[in-house]
Amino acid sequence: MSKDRLQEEILKLKKKRDVTILAHYYQPIEIQEIADHLGDSLGLSRLANKVDTKYIIFAGVLFMAETASILNQDKKVLIPHPEAYCPLAAYLDGEKVKTFREKYPGLPVITYVNSTAAVKAESDICCTSSNAMAITKVMAKEYGTDAVLFGPDSNLGDYVEQKSGIKTIIMPHDGHCIVHSQLSAQDVLTAKKDHPDTEVLVHPECKREVRDLADVVGSTAHMYNHVKNSSNGDRFLIGTEKGLLERMAQDFPENQFFLISEKLICYNMKKNSLELTKHVLEHLEDPDHEVRVPKDIAKRAYAPIEKMLKLS
Secondary structure, eight states: OOHHHHHHHHHHHHHHTTEEEEEETTSOHHHHTTOSEEEOHHHHHHHHTTOOSSEEEEESOHHHHHHHHHHOTTSEEEOSSTTOOOTTGGGOOHHHHHHHHHHSTTOOEEEESSSOHHHHHTOSEEEOTTTHHHHHHHHHHHHTOSEEEEESOHHHHHHHHHHHOOEEEESSTTOOOTTGGGOOHHHHHHHHHHSTTOEEEEOTTSOHHHHTTOSEEOOHHHHHHHHHTSOTTOEEEEESOHHHHHHHHHHOTTSEEEESOTTOOOTTGGGOOHHHHHHHHHOTTOGGGBOOOOHHHHHHHHHHHHHHHHHO
8 A cells, every 4th residue: 555545544544533643753754744743752741641532642662652651541552563662761770770769869860751661650850852951950959969860861961961060870871872872973074074064953862072063952842943943045964863854854845954874763763654553543452552551650650750841
């Protein structure tokens, strides 16, 4: 079945059922095109908290669907591909968080939303790349400290420490996004040479030497809005997952976009497909695609997410 036909079938099925489709900017562009809402982790967390349909299909990776389940225990959350995992989230578990708490008593635990529900349940507050800086400053002030426990992304933690002056003790020290962390300073320099007079936008999950070469460092939503507010004809080198470039190229055709490196593809995000999305819509009670966080974990994980949303 062609892409256009699949999209038509999905939209027809969605109209007949009590379903909301949420999709991250890193999803395949054809899935973005049929979603009810697009966004980054923070934006989708806010949207998930306001969904009023019985079913939520979350086109993203597993931790995102878990967050939707935590915020919507009365709804059925489904993911097109049940094995769309996030390797970054796998670096940290609840027991490791407890160990860090014991080693550093009195410090607040801030965990990136790119973490499991069990990790969120052991946290004082969650953050996203959009609000990590602000959250860290608030928590350091609240606890009267100049240091925080932060995980699992070491590069985001380093960015927060670099810009805020607050010590981020990373849980664990080597946690990283396998997509963003592979981008090198040489990749940026080569791209700038190939595309002179082009603004460089990168994600804070990139290494410091990459961030230091960028004109803009920010979340996917921050990059999107930066381009949205730019002038027609502006040129951008994009240092994040390819899906965002595809979204912006569609929405802002008057601008030019270049991917800094063809390595910037998250194959876990790309596991979701139109075919699987259609299958889920046809089988909304299929337990193989349901993501449900147990009530006890969801109750404890809800508080740090809610606190983040209130402060964002």
